[in-house]
Amino acid sequence: MQETRSTCCYCGVGCGVIIESDNGRITGVRGDPDHPANFGKLCTKGSTLHLTAAVDGTRALYPEVRLEKVAERRRASWDEALDLCADRFAAIIRQHGPDAVAFYLSGQLLTEDYYVFNKLGKGLVGTNNVDTNSRLCMSSAVAGYKATLGADAPPACYADFDFAECLFISGSNTAFAHPIAFRRIEEAKAARPEMKVIVVDPRRTDTAEFADLYLQILPGTDVALYNAMLHVMLWEGLCDNAFIEAHTVGFDGLKALVREYTPEMAGRTCGVAAADILTAARWFARSGATLSLYCQGLNQSCHGVDKNAALINLHLATGQIGKPGAGPFSLTGQSNAMGGREVGGLANLLSAHRDMANPQHRAEVAQLWGIDSVPEQPGKTAVELFEAIRQGEVKAVWIACTNPAFSLPQSGLVRQALEQAELVVVQEAYANTDTAAYADVLLPAASWGEKEGTVTNSERCITHLNAAVQPPGEARPDWDIAAEFARRLASRLGKAELGQRMFGYDRAETVYLEHCASTRGRDLDISGLNYAVLDEQGPQQWPYPAGATAGTVRLYEDGVFPTADGRARFHAAGYLPVADRVDARFPFHLTTGRLRDQWHGMSRTGTVARLFNHAEEPLLSMHPDDMAVRGLRAGDLVKVGSREGSLILPVQPSNDLRSGQLYIPMHWNGQFMSGMGSNALINGSFDPVSRQPELKHAAVRVEKMRFDWQVVMLKRGDAALLARLQPWLKEFGYARCGLAGRDNPVVVFYGAAESAMAEKWFAGLDAMFGLDELDTTMIYNDPSRTISKRVRVVDGHIDAVRLSGETAAQGWLKELMASGASAEAVRKWALAPVATPPAGQAGRGRIICNCFDVAENDIVREIAAGADLAALQGTLKCGTSCGSCVPEIKRLLAAGKAAG
Ligand code: SF4
Numbered sequence: 071m072q073e074t075r076s077t078c079c080y081c082g083v084g085c086g087v088i089i090e091s092d093n094g095r096i097t098g099v100r101g102d103p104d105h106p107a108n109f110g111k112l113c114t115k116g117s118t119l120h121l122t123a124a125v126d127g128t129r130a131l132y133p134e135v136r137l138e139k140v141a142e143r144r145r146a147s148w149d150e151a152l153d154l155c156a157d158r159f160a161a162i163i164r165q166h167g168p169d170a171v172a173f174y175l176s177g178q179l180l181t182e183d184y185y186v187f188n189k190l191g192k193g194l195v196g197t198n199n200v201d202t203n204s205r206l207c208m209s210s211a212v213a214g215y216k217a218t219l220g221a222d223a224p225p226a227c228y229a230d231f232d233f234a235e236c237l238f239i240s241g242s243n244t245a246f247a248h249p250i251a252f253r254r255i256e257e258a259k260a261a262r263p264e265m266k267v268i269v270v271d272p273r274r275t276d277t278a279e280f281a282d283l284y285l286q287i288l289p290g291t292d293v294a295l296y297n298a299m300l301h302v303m304l305w306e307g308l309c310d311n312a313f314i315e316a317h318t319v320g321f322d323g324l325k326a327l328v329r330e331y332t333p334e335m336a337g338r339t340c341g342v343a344a345a346d347i348l349t350a351a352r353w354f355a356r357s358g359a360t361l362s363l364y365c366q367g368l369n370q371s372c373h374g375v376d377k378n379a380a381l382i383n384l385h386l387a388t389g390q391i392g393k394p395g396a397g398p399f400s401l402t403g404q405s406n407a408m409g410g411r412e413v414g415g416l417a418n419l420l421s422a423h424r425d426m427a428n429p430q431h432r433a434e435v436a437q438l439w440g441i442d443s444v445p446e447q448p449g450k451t452a453v454e455l456f457e458a459i460r461q462g463e464v465k466a467v468w469i470a471c472t473n474p475a476f477s478l479p480q481s482g483l484v485r486q487a488l489e490q491a492e493l494v495v496v497q498e499a500y501a502n503t504d505t506a507a508y509a510d511v512l513l514p515a516a517s518w519g520e521k522e523g524t525v526t527n528s529e530r531c532i533t534h535l536n537a538a539v540q541p542p543g544e545a546r547p548d549w550d551i552a553a554e555f556a557r558r559l560a561s562r563l564g565k566a567e568l569g570q571r572m573f574g575y576d577r578a579e580t581v582y583l584e585h586c587a588s589t590r591g592r593d594l595d596i597s598g599l600n601y602a603v604l605d606e607q608g609p610q611q612w613p614y615p616a617g618a619t620a621g622t623v624r625l626y627e628d629g630v631f632p633t634a635d636g637r638a639r640f641h642a643a644g645y646l647p648v649a650d651r652v653d654a655r656f657p658f659h660l661t662t663g664r665l666r667d668q669w670h671g672m673s674r675t676g677t678v679a680r681l682f683n684h685a686e687e688p689l690l691s692m693h694p695d696d697m698a699v700r701g702l703r704a705g706d707l708v709k710v711g712s713r714e715g716s717l718i719l720p721v722q723p724s725n726d727l728r729s730g731q732l733y734i735p736m737h738w739n740g741q742f743m744s745g746m747g748s749n750a751l752i753n754g755s756f757d758p759v760s761r762q763p764e765l766k767h768a769a770v771r772v773e774k775m776r777f778d779w780q781v782v783m784l785k786r787g788d789a790a791l792l793a794r795l796q797p798w799l800k801e802f803g804y805a806r807c808g809l810a811g812r813d814n815p816v817v818v819f820y821g822a823a824e825s826a827m828a829e830k831w832f833a834g835l836d837a838m839f840g841l842d843e844l845d846t847t848m849i850y851n852d853p854s855r856t857i858s859k860r861v862r863v864v865d866g867h868i869d870a871v872r873l874s875g876e877t878a879a880q881g882w883l884k885e886l887m888a889s890g891a892s893a894e895a896v897r898k899w900a901l902a903p904v905a906t907p908p909a910g911q912a913g914r915g916r917i918i919c920n921c922f923d924v925a926e927n928d929i930v931r932e933i934a935a936g937a938d939l940a941a942l943q944g945t946l947k948c949g950t951s952c953g954s955c956v957p958e959i960k961r962l963l964a965a966g967k968a969a970g
Contacts, residue, residue: 074538075102077525078116079178079518080669082402083107083250084527085116086609089519089538096123096519096539106609107228107527113249113954114667114684114920115675122674123519123539127790130501130514131543139489143512148544151511152555155468158493160562162465163195168445170465172199172455175415176472177207177404180523180535182581183548184406185413186573187470188421190556191449192414193439194565194572198426198449199464201417203472204410205452205762207403210369212411212419213760214378215400217641218386220633221593222411222423225625226361226397227529227611231258233395236266236357238350240292240381241367245276246666248365248401249954251528252277256956266353270295271367272661273733274726276957279964283349286728288341289659289767292368294645296380297328298336299351300387304328308355310389317629318386320640327642339645341728355388359395366403366663370765372649374757379641386638392626401528408526412594412612413585417449422589438588440571451761452478453754460487470497470548471515473671475504476739479752479763482715497551500673502793504740515548516541518674522578523549524604530611531621532596534604549581590616593632648767649755652730656712656769658696660732662748663766666954667920668737676742677789679815679888682808683917686818688738691724692772693731700774707775707804707822710734712768715750718775718804719743732770743806744799777803779825779856781874784810785817785839786867786887792817794838801831811888812923818884825856825875832874836860839870850901861900868893868900878905885914918958921951929959933966 071092078085086105090098099120103110133151134143146154162170173191175184184202191200212222219225231237231254244252259265259280269281270292278284287295303309304325314321333344340347354360362385368377382398390396402408414420414435421438424431426448436443450458456474458464460483467488478484488494488508496509499517506512520541526532541547553573560569575581579601590597595615604610610621631638652659667681675681690710692702702708708721710732719734727733739747751770756763785791792807795817799805802821810816819835836842840862846869847862857875861868861883868887873880883900886893886907893900896907914925924946932942942959943949949956 071097072538074519074536076519076535076538077105077405077533078112078119079405080115081248082404082407082528083248084405084525084531084533085112085250086533087112087116087119089120091538094539096120104608105533106531107529108250111250111253111952113952114681115669116250117921117952118678118681119518121678126677128500128502128673128677128793129542129545130498130506130512131545132514133544134509134512136510139510143509151513152558155495155511155555156558156562159466159559162492163563166465168195168197169199169447170463171195171197172450172459172464172467174452174455174467174469174472174474175200175202175410176470177202177204177407177410178471179410179548180406180521180525181409181413181585182523182578183470183552184410184415185421185581185585186549186552186556186575188413188415189439189572190552192420192444193441194556194560194569196445198417198445198447199455200415200449201452201455202410202415203452203474203477204404204407205416206370206477206765207366208369208400208407208411209416209760209762210371210374210378210757211400212416213375214382217375217639218379218382219626219638220631223593223625223632224399224528224530225391226399227623228254229623230361230395230397230399231255234258234265234359234361235395236268236353236360238268238354238360238362239277239281240270240362240364241377242363242365242401243271243275243277243663244363244401245280245957247664249666249952251401253953256280256953266357268350268353272728272731273663276961279957279961283346283353285340285342285346285350288339289661289731290371290373290648291340291645292377293373293380293643294331294336294339295342295347296384297331297645298333298347299354299384300324301328301331302333302348302351303355303384303387306352308352309387313389313629314387317631318638318640319635320642321387324383324640324642327644354384354390359393360385360388360390361395362398363401364398365401366766369762371762371767372755372757372764373643373646374762375759376641376643376646380643383640386640392624392629394624397624399528405527406525408528408530409524412526412589417451420444421585422592423594424592435588441568453756453761453763456484456487457754459491462490465491466493466495467491468495468497469505471499473503473505473673473739475508476671476747477749479749479765480714480754481746481750483754485746497548499545502741502796503671503673504746513551514543514545515551516545520545521547524582526612531609532599532604532612533609534601547578549575549578649764650713650753650767650769652769656771658730658732658770658772660710660712660734660751660768660770661766662734662736665735665737668735670737671739672737672742676808679789679809679811680917680920680923682810683920685735685916686808686810687806687820688719688735688743689722690719690772691727691733692721693727693729694723694725695729697721697723700772702774707777709773709775710751710770711773712751712753712770714753714768715746717745717748717751721772732772738806740799741796742808744802744804775803777822777824779875780820780822780877781831781872782877782880783819783835783839784871784880784884784887786869787814788817789815791838795819798835810884814888814890816884816887832858836872839872841870841872848901859901863893863897866892866894876903878903881905882907919946919948919955922947924948926962929962930966933963939963
């Protein structure tokens with residue numbers, strides 16, 4: 071067995087992992103005890119990474135091409151696929167110019183991958199049409215830092231959790247989205263209970279539950295809140311005038327602006343008590359060290375830059391920066407969005423935090439790359455890029471490691487764009503994403519554990535990853551694919567020698583060393599790094615210039631900022647409302663967010679059965695009063711409609727939201743449900759500076775759907791069936807598919823429609839689930855009530871089920887199948903309309919603790935018997951491994967206490 075050091079490929083916490091592999095197969099994963107991000111801990115997602123490594127029918131294994139849009143893709147050699155790409159790109163560039171092609175990348179790529187693509191687009195092709203899904207994630211944070219501190223550099227670090235006296239968490243459900251960072255916060259609070267925690271969020275999340283002060287603001291009103299906090303700080307003499315005087319400019323303009331933001335005025339705008347704004351301002355300013363954590367709640371907004379900057383203003387006004395425990399600290403969404411930012415992987419940036427708008431920066435990059443110039447014209451950013459494709463202005467797009475058909479707003483228009491493009495190249499590890507369906511050329515990419523390179527996490531910490539196993543099939547590292555394409559394209563453009571010189575990399579480190587050299591003298595200078603240094607010293611935080619012996623833990627400790635005069639800038643911005651306004655026709659504010667156990671579009675987490683056990687389906691959360699007014703009950707199917715599009719899904723009551731607000735988890739897409747997912751509801755509005763779209767908000771209405779027929783289909787032990795079910799999702803009014811169970815995954819398909827449609831699906835679905843094997847299948851039909859059921863028993867175990875028209879037994883049948891228990895005792899009840907099996911076993915309910923497979927009903931039963939957290943952890947072990955479920959257990963304890 072081999073062990074290989076790497077990192078988790080999901081969120082920006084960037085936890086270190088040790089991958090266990092045997093005979094070329096990944097067999098296990100555990101937290102790296104020496105990694106400074108997590109010291110051995112992993113959350114539910116990270117600790118199940120090895121389960122995603124199996125090649126189960128979803129991986130792209132070989133290049134595929136199609137020569138005509140209407141044709142099916144067929145397997146091709148790498149030579150054929152890359153020659154086709156190079157021929158078509160060269161022809162389009164020659165005929166229409168370099169801006170007729172584009173590259174759309176991902177914060178999941180490694181820094182080396184990102185670097186090569188950026189050089190390919192901006193250096194070889196001569197287009198700045200190189201953008202990335204980091205535009206949807208962090209571009210407002212980038213612009214906010216640059217507008218105030220002078221460079222895109224989070225000044226703080228995770229160790230600051232241990233020094234902060236006040237933690238201000240805004241627009242971040244850290245407990246779900248950055249779980250291991252939240253574990254460190256919990257530990258800091260346990261060690262120093264006097265540390266104040268303020269949470270600002272429209273939704274009462276697990277993070278909000280943890281707060282000493284929770285401000286449940288109305289969506290999009292953050293700037294009003296921060297300006298009001300500054301108003302209080304000024305009024306009460308809480309600003310650090312010496313710091314402002316010595317290290318900043320622009321305070322007078324901001325002072326004048328915030329004069330009108332009284333706590334009363336902002337309280338009305340934000341929907342919170344003025345007294346709470348006063349308390350927040352006092353805690354923030356008076357604490358010895360205040361640390362702000364923020365994420366998509368600020369970034370994914372039409373005013374995301376203003377929100378970021380208004381929060382940073384508070385740090386500058388109070389001198390809460392450049393010292394232990396203090397500073398603004400944006401939590402990066404994706405594992406390597408930070409690395410992408412370092413290499414300038416956005417349409418308005420160049421390598422090493424250089425600006426495309428700066429002629430000197432362009433000249434420096436041209437010299438580094440050995441070319442005459444890089445283009446001056448900014449490229450198209452994500453939303454604009456896909457609109458330009460739709461309009462025919464951009465004719466060929468190369469999409470690497472991301473799923474824009476799902477993740478961009480206006481998903482319907484994005485799909486139109488992909489249909490209309492002359493050439494869509496998709497470089498992907500997974501063959502079944504919504505975007506892969508539009509690929510004219512599909513190039514199989516290596517994935518987690520299969521390639522070498524580096525990533526940078528939220529705290530500027532760079533880790534060297536090694537490949538644990540070879541990529542499956544013919545998949546190759548992303549940088550290698552991009553470099554080989556670049557050489558082939560260069561020769562077709564009459565620049566063969568240049569292509570070889572620019573892209574003749576022999577290994578990942580050659581790319582990395584070039585990137586390091588490009589940073590020399592810049593704010594993120596890592597000219598002192600190479601793979602050997604990272605291996606010997608472990609992960610290092612930038613900057614790490616040549617001659618340094620260690621990375622830089624914290625920035626701006628000397629009060630000097632990377633601006634022309636060394637001073638930070640205050641950014642004066644007033645509050646502006648959300649772009650998509652509610653009115654009588656669209657009366658609800660919809661917000662979107664993340665679940666604890668899923669990641670992005672679920673391409674990876676959606677292959678692990680236990681990651682569905684906490685939340686098995688997409689649900690619309692709605693305040694119980696709003697449900698009552700509309701006559702809705704839990705589980706009813708509703709259509710959520712915006713001015714942009716609509717989505718059908720079940721509704722659930724939630725007291726975490728105010729009346730008038732709704733919430734949908736953002737993960738489900740066309741791979742797992744009918745419809746295009748939550749982003750189909752979001753309009754294309756974006757921040758005028760960062761160009762980041764307002765993915766966090768839409769004005770919507772809700773109407774009850776009346777499908778009178780439903781079908782539930784279950785199949786044990788064939789997870790690969792999930793991918794084959796995708797086409798069926800489109801057939802139903804509402805449908806979803808997923809997995810259940812743990813060691814014996816059960817594929818679950820649910821569909822609802824008009825009963826008149828029922829019969830037409832049975833033959834096809836039954837065949838897929840093995841329910842056409844009549845010698846092993848029990849059948850019950852009652853055509854007069856449109857009820858039809860089939861249960862297949864193999865070797866004493868239930869192998870497959872179809873319940874249609876009447877589905878009461880679905881819960882216990884699913885649990886029985888997942889447990890692997892014998893079906894003999896309950897065989898005769900399998901077709902009966904009973905919600906519990908006759909033996910009386912109650913359903914287990916949701917799995918709260920995924921590490922120890924502890925269900926909600928077990929926890930509730932123990933709580934009713936008087937257990938506290940310690941007792942629960944002692945008897946059930948829940949919350950004693952990754953800790954991701956502890957906030958929820960505390961909620962159940964609180965609910966139990968409230969119920970007496
Ligand atoms: Fe991965 Fe979880 Fe760590 Fe994020 S917090 S990097 S998802 S293990």
